[in-house]
Amino acid sequence: MAILSAPQTQLNRVSPVRENHSPIGGLGKIDVASQQIFDLIKRIDEIDKNPNDPFRAVKKKPLAAVLKAADAAAASGPAPTPTPVKLANQGPNLHEIENRTPIEISGSSLKFTLGLVRMLGKGIKGIPELAGKAAKEQTLLGQGVA
């Protein structure tokens, strides 16, 4: 699925899961995105095999509901064409990502970006303040003060 493609996305867990850093043998060097996917599949497999896994108690939605929604979606139209998974080194580059959304900005520095977030984020609680603080921190870091 394209939604797993890097570098513009990252996989985050909704619910707590124990960390599993077991090495995957025989595959040689793999990138971080691949490692995350392998860890995820391995962890899901563990949960499936263990009925007493504490993670089952905090699951967000029962499997039956998920399957029902999937069935409903399938019944409402033709199945979508599957998109191959893109890993980190095959993902779109920054230029491609920028061209997807026709919004151009007139600066590229972090300070400019933070100023922009501060201005555009007006009305959203916490964002202008944090953007202002972050910009100050970056300025201090640039001066070698912090």
Added chain:
Amino acid sequence: MEKEKSSLEKLEAKLKEMWREKGDPHIIAAKHTEFVVEPRVFLGTKLNPEILKLLVMNYLAQSSSQDSGVGNIDVTPEKLTINSPKGKPLVVIRDKSIIQQYLAQRA
């Protein structure tokens, strides 16, 4: 002891929260759990275009009720420009749906 987050990290968390509320979060449903694929907020020193789009739409939605928004936005059917308080163009939008939404809101 957990290290205190920097303002930049807190800002990233806040922007992700905004994206979860107003964006289009992708959820992967596994057998016993669900995972959310979140956007990376900053790509190098730039904003992820998806986050930028949400912020722009938020700004435009609020501009009619914000005194600071008056005169800071130039719009034609092809292009919408958000200027800084000093009049310098900061953001140029050519997305027709955003422009039409803004024009409809102003009408």
